[in-house]
Amino acid sequence: MRNFLAISMSFALLLLMACSNPVSTAAQDDKAATDSSATQPLYPFSQYLQHELEYIDSMPLAVEKIVRQEGKTTDSLIIDKATFKSAIAFFTSIDPNKTDLRSQYTETSFNDLSTEAITFSISSKNATLPLQQADILLHPTTQQVKSVALSIEQSFADSSVSTKVLWKHHMKCQLAQTIQYKDGRSINRITEYVWDKPF
Incomplete structure (x- = not known):
């Protein structure tokens, strides 16, 4: 009888260990997968924008600035490239791949038939960060960026x-801004910087 009890207890202990190990391993695997996804690089749109600035510098192109406020054109002039780069420096310097920011963002990608593009979508749930969303559209065949x-x-x-930046490859940059003042006033402004108009 004692031998039977000993064998039964040993079997129960082995069964308990066998059942608990896979659960522990699965939990570790899930954690490893989560940690890995939080460190994988996001689509490097910041580097793309820097390459675009280099492209503009290399071309004999003028930059036209057009400002529309509340639907009316308030300014239209030619500016030099240094002025243009200074005006958009904040937006082109944002990089969610930086070590102190990477964990705050997630990325999804999909083939968007409506836009005939592969879309990479980067977003953050941290409302204190300036960049809340980035959508990068690539040509499905060449993988060339169409827009950011x-x-x-x-x-x-x-x-x-609130600023919506739209960068069209080799063509223009548009800033659609809503400025909300604490005294209740608000302004809607669209600023376009165009260096290559389509024919």
């Missing part, structure tokens, strides 16, 4: 600014 769209949120002492 960024959603930026900024807070200042007297206002908050």
Whole structure:
């Protein structure tokens, strides 16, 4: 009887260990997968924008600036490349792949039949970060970037600014901004920088 009890207890212990190990391993695998996805590089749109700036510098192109406020054109002029780069420096310097930012963003990708493009979508749930969303559209065959769209949120002492940046490959950059002042006033402004108009 004692031998039977000993054998039964040993079998139960072995069964318990066998059942618990796969669960532990699965949990470790899930954690490893999560940690890995948080460190994989996101689509490097920041480097793409830097290459675009280099392209503009290398070409004999003028940059036209057009400003529309509340639907009316308020300014239209030719600016030099240094002025253009200074005006968009904040937006072209944003890089969610930086070590201190990478864990705050997730990325999905899909083939978008409606736009005939492969789309990489980068987003953050951290509302305090300026970059909330980035959508990069690639040509499905050549993998060339067609456009980059960024959603930026900024807070200042007297206002908050929501900016939608749309960068068209080798063509133009558009900033669609809503400026909300703390006294209740708001302004809708679109600023376009064009260096290559389509025929």
